[in-house]
Amino acid sequence: MGSLEQQENVFVNLLxxxxxxxxxxxxxxxxxxxxxxxxxxxxxxxxxxxxxxxxAGWDRKLRNVIYHFLQAQSKLxxxxxxSTTGTDLIKEPISYIxxxxxxxxxxxxxSLNSMCTELTIPLxxxxxxxxxxxxxxxxxxxxxDGPDLSQIRPVYAPKDFLDVVxxxxxxxCVSSGNAGTFDLPWGLIHVSLKVKTxxxxxxxxxxxxxxxxxxxxxxxxDIPPELFENDRTKLGKKVLAANHAPITREFSKKGCxxxxxxxxxxxxxxVELTKVDYLYYEQLKxxxxxxxxxxxxxxxxxxxxxxTNDDQYFVFEDFLYQVLLPFSRDTVVLKxxxxxxxxxxxxxxxxxxxxxxxxxxxxxxGVIPFHGFAMYVAPLCYLYNDIVQLYHVxxxxxxxxxxxxxxxxxxxxxxxxxxxxxxxxxxxxxxELFYHLKQVNCQPLKIAFKWLMRAFSxxxxxxxxxxxxxxxxxxxxxxxxxxLAVAIFSFRKTNLLKVQSMNTAEAVLADLFTLxxxxxxxxSLFSK
Numbered sequence: 001m002g003s004l005e006q007q008e009n010v011f012v013n014l015l016x017x018x019x020x021x022x023x024x025x026x027x028x029x030x031x032x033x034x035x036x037x038x039x040x041x042x043x044x045x046x047x048x049x050x051x052x053x054x055x056a057g058w059d060r061k062l063r064n065v066i067y068h069f070l071q072a073q074s075k076l077x078x079x080x081x082x083s084t085t086g087t088d089l090i091k092e093p094i095s096y097i098x099x100x101x102x103x104x105x106x107x108x109x110x111s112l113n114s115m116c117t118e119l120t121i122p123l124x125x126x127x128x129x130x131x132x133x134x135x136x137x138x139x140x141x142x143x144x145d146g147p148d149l150s151q152i153r154p155v156y157a158p159k160d161f162l163d164v165v166x167x168x169x170x171x172x173c174v175s176s177g178n179a180g181t182f183d184l185p186w187g188l189i190h191v192s193l194k195v196k197t198x199x200x201x202x203x204x205x206x207x208x209x210x211x212x213x214x215x216x217x218x219x220x221x222d223i224p225p226e227l228f229e230n231d232r233t234k235l236g237k238k239v240l241a242a243n244h245a246p247i248t249r250e251f252s253k254k255g256c257x258x259x260x261x262x263x264x265x266x267x268x269x270x271v272e273l274t275k276v277d278y279l280y281y282e283q284l285k286x287x288x289x290x291x292x293x294x295x296x297x298x299x300x301x302x303x304x305x306x307x308t309n310d311d312q313y314f315v316f317e318d319f320l321y322q323v324l325l326p327f328s329r330d331t332v333v334l335k336x337x338x339x340x341x342x343x344x345x346x347x348x349x350x351x352x353x354x355x356x357x358x359x360x361x362x363x364x365x366g367v368i369p370f371h372g373f374a375m376y377v378a379p380l381c382y383l384y385n386d387i388v389q390l391y392h393v394x395x396x397x398x399x400x401x402x403x404x405x406x407x408x409x410x411x412x413x414x415x416x417x418x419x420x421x422x423x424x425x426x427x428x429x430x431x432e433l434f435y436h437l438k439q440v441n442c443q444p445l446k447i448a449f450k451w452l453m454r455a456f457s458x459x460x461x462x463x464x465x466x467x468x469x470x471x472x473x474x475x476x477x478x479x480x481x482x483x484l485a486v487a488i489f490s491f492r493k494t495n496l497l498k499v500q501s502m503n504t505a506e507a508v509l510a511d512l513f514t515l516x517x518x519x520x521x522x523x524s525l526f527s528k
Contacts, residue, residue: 154371187423215255284326341409422482487524
């Protein structure tokens with residue numbers, strides 16, 4: 001396919017995407033208003049309307065939509081490959097990885113169904129009128145008098161998922177070593193994927209170099225505010241006024257000023273709420289009130305086990321329910337399965353088992369939560385008071401980034417590649433430490449995996465998690481996660497070289513709350 005034909009196809013897809021959107025209707029109405037205002041001749045009408053729309057800021061809105069559309073197309077093309085027929089889209093090009101993902105999905109669904117059988121509860125049931133009214137009344141206080149969770153258990157935890165990842169093996173690769181791979185004799189990941197070297201990461205994250213001032217270090221140091229923070233704030237205001245996602249992303253590479261972070265993230269993600277978005281949230285809330293899902297109890301249990309027990313996040317318990325329960329009903333989330341190796345789980349209407357015509361996606365968003373899922377939302381609660389804005393930012397974060405952290409895939413941003421990147425970097429930068437830990441039967445990935453899978457949420461202090469997520473959004477990459485994990489091991493190296501067991505190593509790395517993310521990343525990337 002020639003480049004001109006590709007461009008035409010992208011243009012057609014863009015138009016098809018724009019036509020049903022709220023922006024298209026608003027832009028059409030704005031253009032009609034400009035026509036009414038115009039006193040110019042017909043020959044100048046087109047130019048006049050263009051100028052009027054641009055002056056009203058519609059050109060920036062349109063550019064942002066096009067930018068986010070092209071980004072989505074880029075993600076789709078990178079994830080997908082074509083079969084030998086050239087027509088069937090394959091979400092995961094490596095067959096044995098796809099097979100592992102499908103087996104994992106079956107295992108999760110089997111665990112969910114087993115819980116239903118053991119507890120004699122359905123996957124879904126209609127709420128009574130009394131229950132609906134009661135839940136609607138206490139919607140902002142759902143943490144009070146919640147359901148009985150004594151018998152509910154998480155479907156799976158990071159440790160279970162790690163077992164799946166480390167058991168991945170290429171059946172076509174024969175190795176003479178015990179580790180099952182030629183180039184990674186020490187690590188747990190036996191999949192040959194291309195990951196970046198330290199030099200490549202230095203180039204990618206060059207804006208974080210020690211020679212550049214950074215939010216998260218220089219605003220906390222002895223540098224006078226007028227030399228950094230004031231200038232950074234002034235520039236931030238200009239960036240927000242420009243309202244152009246690529247510029248915002250570039251600015252955020254050196255961190256987001258605290259007072260502007262919420263707005264900057266919305267611009268990067270393309271979250272610009274309209275009345276339709278508020279109505280849609282109310283619709284999702286209505287679905288929660290109508291039906292009780294087993295997934296609801298899983299989400300309640302997860303919040304109780306994680307955020308409610310965390311000194312930083314317990315105050316947001318009710319906010320978490322108001323985000324997670326509607327999220328489980330949101331069918332828009334299903335769109336990400338177009339570029340995700342995972343497949344949304346299916347269930348059957350009672351009495352119609354095995355009949356495909358009666359199969360439904362369960363839960364409606366296709367996402368079965370794991371132990372710690374709520375921690376993807378918790379740090380965002382510090383940024384947004386508006387629950388609808390919080391909801392949409394989280395949904396965008398999940399559909400752009402977080403889903404990759406609990407899916408088996410060969411994608412360079414997927415958890416398998418991130419785990420491999422962690423092991424290769426640690427072996428290259430700290431070979432003595434890696435070898436020592438291996439000798440005492442303490443594989444570093446067994447400790448770091450839960451950090452990666454939860455994007456460090458719940459392990460670092462909340463302000464440091466937000467500084468880390470600044471960089472995920474700014475650089476549009478999750479590769480910063482394994483870089484930070486390596487930096488933490490290096491930082492605790494002296495104590496780790498003394499450990500003689502897995503338990504001792506875990507104790508050394510148990511408390512990460514005092515760590516400063518940005519200096520650690522700078523030291524890891526640029527100190528050697």
